[in-house]
Amino acid sequence: QVQLQQSGPGLVKPSQTLSLTCAISGDSVSSNSAAWNWIRQSPSRGLEWLGRAYYRSKWNYDYVASVRSRITIIPDTPNNQISLQLNSVTPEDTAVYYCAKDVAGTGYFDYWGQGTLVTVSS
Amino acid sequence: QTVVTQEPSFSVSPGGTVTLTCGLSSGSVSTSHYASWYQQTPGQAPRALIYKTNTRSSGVPDRFSGSILGNKAALTITGAQADDESDYHCLLYVGSGIWVFGGGTKLTVL
Numbered sequence: 308q309v310q311l312q313q314s315g316p317g318l319v320k321p322s323q324t325l326s327l328t329c330a331i332s333g334d335s336v337s338s339n340s341a342a343w344n345w346i347r348q349s350p351s352r353g354l355e356w357l358g359r360a361y362y363r364s365k366w367n368y369d370y371v372a373s374v375r376s377r378i379t380i381i382p383d384t385p386n387n388q389i390s391l392q393l394n395s396v397t398p399e400d401t402a403v404y405y406c407a408k409d410v411a412g413t414g415y416f417d418y419w420g421q422g423t424l425v426t427v428s429s
Numbered sequence: 430q431t432v433v434t435q436e437p438s439f440s441v442s443p444g445g446t447v448t449l450t451c452g453l454s455s456g457s458v459s460t461s462h463y464a465s466w467y468q469q470t471p472g473q474a475p476r477a478l479i480y481k482t483n484t485r486s487s488g489v490p491d492r493f494s495g496s497i498l499g500n501k502a503a504l505t506i507t508g509a510q511a512d513d514e515s516d517y518h519c520l521l522y523v524g525s526g527i528w529v530f531g532g533g534t535k536l537t538v539l
Contacts, residue, residue: 346530354467354475354518354530369526372430405474414465414520414528415480417487422474 309333311406311420318426325393325427329406329420336382336389337362342409343389344416345380347402355402360389361412396427431455431523435531441509441538449534450501451519457500462521464502466495469516479504514538
């Protein structure tokens with residue numbers, strides 16, 4: 308049974324960096340049959356897919372255009388976790404952030420983290 | 430920028446059938462978009478119902494089905510039950526490694 312446990316601060320100041328971690332159990336971050344995604348949800352924007360990392364002989368990354376200049380997804384193989392960094396945040400980045408496992412890049416997000424509410428405010 | 434469209438809200442009577450749709454702002458949805466559907470109740474993470482257009486996720490009742498109807502992906506719930514009252518989100522692959530969620534449909538069972 309795969310479990311995704313998220314951690315990270317719930318409050319970030321404007322212009323600073325949002326950092327969240329998703330600890331994976333029951334699977335490997337470097338699995339050749341999974342992709343590790345970050346998704347956020349706010350009342351104004353609904354669910355928004357932000358990006359993913361996946362390992363197929365090498366690490367590959369995809370990011371949505373709206374945050375591409377500010378986002379980094381970082382796999383941590385020794386600790387079997389995947390992290391999200393979002394730079395230069397504004398109040399519009401306030402949302403519940405989820406990590407989710409995708410089966411073989413099919414859009415089948417079969418396991419999700421519990422979600423982390425991140426508020427951007429001074 | 431690609432926009433994925435869903436009905437903002439829908440209602441169905443208990444025992445009834447409802448079809449929710451998922452379209453593209455430009456063009457038709459096909460199996461190449463790998464449509465998936467997620468059910469979400471307040472305070473919970475989304476739960477996968479359907480993936481690759483019409484494959485049910487493990488443990489999902491067969492009254493949930495996915496298809497392509499015309500130029501959209503569709504989620505049909507047959508024999509709606511009270512606990513089907515949820516938000517339903519579709520997800521489409523739009524190419525170049527990018528996925529886009531629809532705005533979600535709030536389904537009321539009454």
